[in-house]
């Protein structure tokens with residue numbers, strides 16, 4: 521089976537991990553700080569707080585922005601469930617903004633309309649979490665303009681997008697947001713096994729996230745209530761978690777980060793090749809906004825139902841039975857049983873649901889060979905042109 525995504529591990533990656541295993545610290549050692557600095561520098565952000573996953577980083581981001589009971593957080597229905605769950609962890613309420621039919625990311629028109637209505641009802645969101653689906657940035661300048669007008673904070677869920685850029689600046693620079701989160705799960709662009717990071721240019725946000733990442737416990741006298749009892753002293757000043765990344769993971773991340781531009785270059789080459797090779801088929805291929813340069817985490821094709829006699833399920837099944845590990849990103853979050861239970865209904869976000877009806881993710885990863893890609897293209901031709 522050709523998987524839809526796969527990690528790319530080099531001998532240098534293995535050596536970097538082994539080196540940490542032989543060192544004094546497996547966690548809370550020097551590799552984590554080096555990794556945080558390296559990711560922040562790569563993206564042009566001031567601060568970085570690593571975490572055990574992007575899910576944990578999203579949770580920390582919401583907490584640092586003060587999200588709690590009574591607050592509203594909005595995100596895209598076409599994302600992994602973690603983009604929405606992070607707000608529920610804080611006791612806040614989640615709502616969604618429908619997607620743009622061309623980019624599949626949060627629609628600026630839908631966001632603008634929903635904000636206008638929410639302002640009248642005094643139900644404005646505290647935080648909006650745009651998701652850079654497939655590695656393509658949302659239209660952050662527009663979202664920032666709306667944030668300034670309506671007074672909400674922005675967390676970019678850039679789990680798919682390290683190595684991409686927007687308006688000439690690296691995704692992660694936080695030029696148009698408060699916090700940006702990356703995931704280092706093995707299917708993503710760069711991996712640490714499990715892991716995530718939150719970038720920000722606001723020291724008060726990174727301090728808060730760092731405190732909550734490790735139990736809300738501090739050894740910094742400036743944060744303590746009253747004087748320290750002695751050199752052993754620490755205080756718990758907030759209710760935090762153990763969301764730490766280990767040095768083993770950070771060493772892998774540091775080594776991987778050296779190759780991020782190469783990963784994205786190869787992904788872009790493969791994506792361009794798909795786009796050239798599939799353009800005559802009855803498919804809608806990914807459209808790129810001219811302000812963006814995607815990191816190409818995913819390549820999503822959409823079937824044109826009026827031009828194809830097979831159902832999406834049948835096309836999916838044929839590809840899988842040809843050992844092509846197609847996948848689906850994503851089932852609209854609001855249609856998940858857990859979210860239906862919260863009161864969402866099918867039909868609430870029609871563009872997202874229409875997208876879901878015809879979408880298939882075809883394999884794309886930096887280690888994919890041209891021959892593997894040829895097989896996928898050929899199989900799609902045979903399936904779609906009877």
Ligand SMILES: *Cc1c(COP(=O)(O)O)cnc(C)c1O
Nearest residue numbers: 573574575600602679703704705
């Ligand atoms: C993978 C992913 C996450 C969660 O990442 P983890 O590191 O696995 O917690 C969140 N949001 C999106 C859009 C993702 O793709």
